[in-house]
Amino acid sequence: MAVLGPGPARFWSGFTMVLLMLTGSSRTRDVLTGHNDTWREPSTATQEDHDPDPHNGTNSANHRKAFPVLAFNYGHVRKPFEISLWILLALLMKLGFHIIPRVSNIVPESCLLIFVGLLVGGVIKAMKEKAPVLDSKLFFLYLLPPIILDAGYFLPIRAFTENMGTILVFAVVGTLWNAFFIGGMMFAVCQIEAAQVSHVDLLSCLLFGSIISAVDPVAVLAVFEEIHINELLHILVFGESLLNDAVTVVLYHLFEEFSHTGTVTAGDAFLGVVSFFVVSLGGILVGIIYGVLGAFTSRFTSHSRVIEPLFVFLYSYMAYLSAEVFHLSGIMSLIACGVIMRPYVEANISHKSYTTIKYFLKMWSSVSETLIFIFLGVSTVEGPHNWNWIFVIFTLILCLLSRVLGVVGLTFIINKFRIVKLTKKDQFIVAYGGLRGAIAFSLGFLLTDNEMKHMFLTAIITVIFFTVFVQGMTIRPLVELLAVKRKKESKGSINEEIHTQESKTSVDIMDIITGKTTEEQTVVPPH
C-alpha cells in the first residue's frame, strides 16, 4: 500500500479532535440537558410545562414550543460512544504505525502508544477536562483479561513445562528477592535526611517494593513479540511474568493489611506463606473447573456452531472473575482454564469457530494492549504527581540492580539442575527483559490517596517509562549485537504449527483459489 503521509495524519488528528471535542462538549451538554439518562426524549407526559431539552432554539415567547425537527442529546449515548472513540483511536494508531515502517523498526509500538497517550492527555488537560485514568477496575476487569487469555490459550505448553522449574524459581524466589531488596534498601534511602521522606515507614517501603518488583506480562509481550527472541528466553521471561502474579497478590495483601498496624509477626509471615499456596493453587483450581466446564460444553455445540467461540470467552472470563472474587490469582486461573480447555475445544468445534476464536483473541488482546499503553500516557499527564529526586532515582537504580543480582544469583543455582545451561547472554536478556508495566501502576493506584501514594506512583511511572522506552528501544540492537538466537523464521512457534497444520493447508489452497497475497498464510497474523 502506498504510504499516504498527510492522509492518515489528517485522519488521526481529525479523530483525536473529535474525541476531545466530545469529551469537552459532553460535560456542557449534560449541564444543559439536565436529563443525562433520558433516551430519545424526556418523558413529559404529565409533567408541568417546562423545557428540559434545549432544542434548536424554537422556544417561542408563549410557553409552548414548536415541534423539534432536529435535536441534540449526547448524554445518553455518551458512555458507549466514548468507549468506541477510544477504541477507534487505538486502532487507528495501530494502523498508522504499520504504515510508517521506519519508525516502527526503531521505536517499539508501546513507546509510540505511550507517547500518543501523553499527547492526548496533554490536550485534554489543556481543555481543563477530566481525562479517563487507568483505574484499577478498568484495568483488571476489562483490559488485562483478554491479553492473558490470548497468552494462555496459545501458551507453548511443551516449552513451558520443560522449563517450569526455572520459571518458578525466577517467578517466586526472584520476585521475593526483588520485593525485599528494593523495599529494604528504599527504607534505608528514606532515612537520608535530604530526601525528606523519613515518614515513610518500613512496611510502606516493603509495600512499594512488592508493587514495583513484579515483571509485567503486558510489557514483556509488547516488546518481546517485536524482537522475535528464541523460544526458550521468551518462555522464561514471559512465564515468569505470568506466574509471579500469585507472589505479587500475597505480598501486596500482606503489606497493605499491616502497614497501618505497623508490625508483622512470625504468625503473619507463616500465614503469608500459606496464603501464597492458597492463592496460586486455588487460582489454578478455579481455572481447571471452568476449563472442564468449557470442554464439557463443547461436546454439545455441534448444532449451534455460531455460539461456540462465545463459550470459550465466557468460561475463561468467568474463571478470571471467580478467582478475583476470592482474592486468588486471576491470571493463573485464566491460564489454567485456557490450557485445560483448548485441546478438547479444538477437537470438538468447527474450523470456522476455531478461526474466529483465534482471530478474536488476537484482536481483543491487541486492542487491550494498545489502550493500556495509551491510558498509561494519559494517566501520566493527569497526575497528580509528587516528584522526589532521591526517591525516584534510587528506585530506578535499585530495580536494575536487584534484577541483575537476582537473575545472576538464581541462574548460578538453577544451572546446577538444568541440562541446557543458561549462558551469560541468556542471563543478560532475562535480566534486561524484566520490564515493569501497567500492573504495577494499577496496584499503586489502589493505595490510599495521599502524598506518599503520589510519590510512589511517580516513581512507578518513571520506572515503567524507563523500562519501556530505554530498555524497550535498546533491546533489539542489543539482541542483534550479542547475536542472540532468534525465533525460527517459520510463522509462529512449532507448537502452533503442529496444531494448526490443517488450517495452514487449507489456507494455502484457499489463497491459491482466491489469489490473495501470501500475507494471509501467516497463521498467527502479526499485529
Added chain:
Amino acid sequence: MAVLGPGPARFWSGFTMVLLMLTGSSRTRDVLTGHNDTWREPSTATQEDHDPDPHNGTNSANHRKAFPVLAFNYGHVRKPFEISLWILLALLMKLGFHIIPRVSNIVPESCLLIFVGLLVGGVIKAMKEKAPVLDSKLFFLYLLPPIILDAGYFLPIRAFTENMGTILVFAVVGTLWNAFFIGGMMFAVCQIEAAQVSHVDLLSCLLFGSIISAVDPVAVLAVFEEIHINELLHILVFGESLLNDAVTVVLYHLFEEFSHTGTVTAGDAFLGVVSFFVVSLGGILVGIIYGVLGAFTSRFTSHSRVIEPLFVFLYSYMAYLSAEVFHLSGIMSLIACGVIMRPYVEANISHKSYTTIKYFLKMWSSVSETLIFIFLGVSTVEGPHNWNWIFVIFTLILCLLSRVLGVVGLTFIINKFRIVKLTKKDQFIVAYGGLRGAIAFSLGFLLTDNEMKHMFLTAIITVIFFTVFVQGMTIRPLVELLAVKRKKESKGSINEEIHTQESKTSVDIMDIITGKTTEEQTVVPPH
C-alpha cells in the same frame, strides 16, 4: 449427538440457581463490605483501625486481625460477572433447544426463551430481589444494534431494491394507518364508561397507537428465519420492519411532545412530515458517512489484518450512536452503513477477517436476540402491571384488524404498480407476519411512570405475547397448509451464495481434508 436429557437439564438449573444466588448474595455482600468498588482489598494504609472486609472470621478480641488467607469480595466484579452469567444462560438455552429437536420444531425459539425469562423472573421475584428489566438504554444501545447490523450487513440488496416501493408503502403508509386507526379507535373505546379509562385523552391514545403500530424486526427475524419463507415475503415483511423505524420515531416524538399541551396544530403536523424526512434521510446520510469512512479505512489494513473486523463493528456502531444523538433513525443509519461498507470492505480484507466478521455478527446477534426475549419474560414478571380487560382485548383486536385492513388495502393499490402481483396467500403471510416485539415494549417503558403507562405496558406485552406465541407458533403449519413457496433448499439466499462463492469452495475442500460433518458447509450457520 445423543440427547442427554437429565444432563443438560441439571446443567441449566444449576447455572440458573448460581445466577439467582449471586443476584441475591450480592446485595447482602454489598451491605456487609460497604466498599462496593474496592478492588482486591480496601486501601487502609493510613486509615483508622477499622475492619471493612468481613474476612473469614479471624477477628481477635484485640483490634488487630490475622492475615486473611481467603477472602470474599463480590462487589467489585459484580457487574461483569452478572453480565457474563446472563449471556451464559442465554447461550445454554440456545444449546439446549437445539439438543431437543422435537420441542424446537413445534415451538419457536422466541417462545421458549420468553418462557425461560418468565421462569427466571419468577424465581428472582420469589427471592424478593430486583430483576434486571429490559430498560430502554440497555435495549437500544446494546441489544438492538448487533441484530440490525447483522441484518443490514447481509441484506439481500437486489431483492430489497426491487421491492423498495412496496416495502416503503407498507412501512410508511401502513404504519401511519395502523397508528392512527388503533389510536383513534382506542380513544373511542376509552369513552366506554365500563372501561373506567375516560381520563385517557386522544393524544395519549395516539401515542399508544404509534408505539404499538410498528412491526418489530427482532420478532420478525426470530420467527421468519425458522420457517424459511421465500425471499420475496421475507424481504417484504423484514424490510418493512426496518424502514418503519423513521415513522415510529417521528410519531412517538410528535405525540409525546404534545400529549401534555393537549393540542396539535396544522403547523406541528407539517413539521412532523418534515421531521420524517429529516429523520430518515438524515439517518441514511449518517450511515453513508460512516460507511465511506469504513470503506476508506479498509484500504490501509493490509498490515494489520487482525484488527480489520473491529473497524467494521466500530464504524457501524458509531453510525448508530451518532444517528441516535441527533434523534435520527439509528436503524436506517446502521443499515446504510453496512450496505455501503460491505462491498469495499470485502474487496480489501483478508479471508480470515471476513469469516470472523460474519461469524461474529451472527454470534452477537444470536446472543442479543436470546437476551431480548429472556428479558422480555423477566420484565413481564417484574411488572408493575395494570390490567384492564377492555383496554387489552380491544388493543389486540384492533391490532389484528388494522393490520389485515392495511395490508389488503395497500396491496390492492400496490398491485396496480407491480409486475409480480402479491397473491392472497402472500397478503395473508404479510399480514400474519406483522409481529410486535421488544421495540414497542422499550418505547412504552420510556413513558412517565404512572397508572396509564402501566396499562399501556400491560397491553403492549399482551400483544407481544400474542404475536410471538400464537402467531409465531401457528405460522409454520399455516405456511405448510397454504403451500406457500419456501426458500430454495440451498444454504442461504442467492445473493449470499454468490458473494461467498469462494469461501464455499474452500469450505468444501477443507471439510474433505479435515473430515468434518457436512453441517459446516452451511455458509450461514443456523443459530
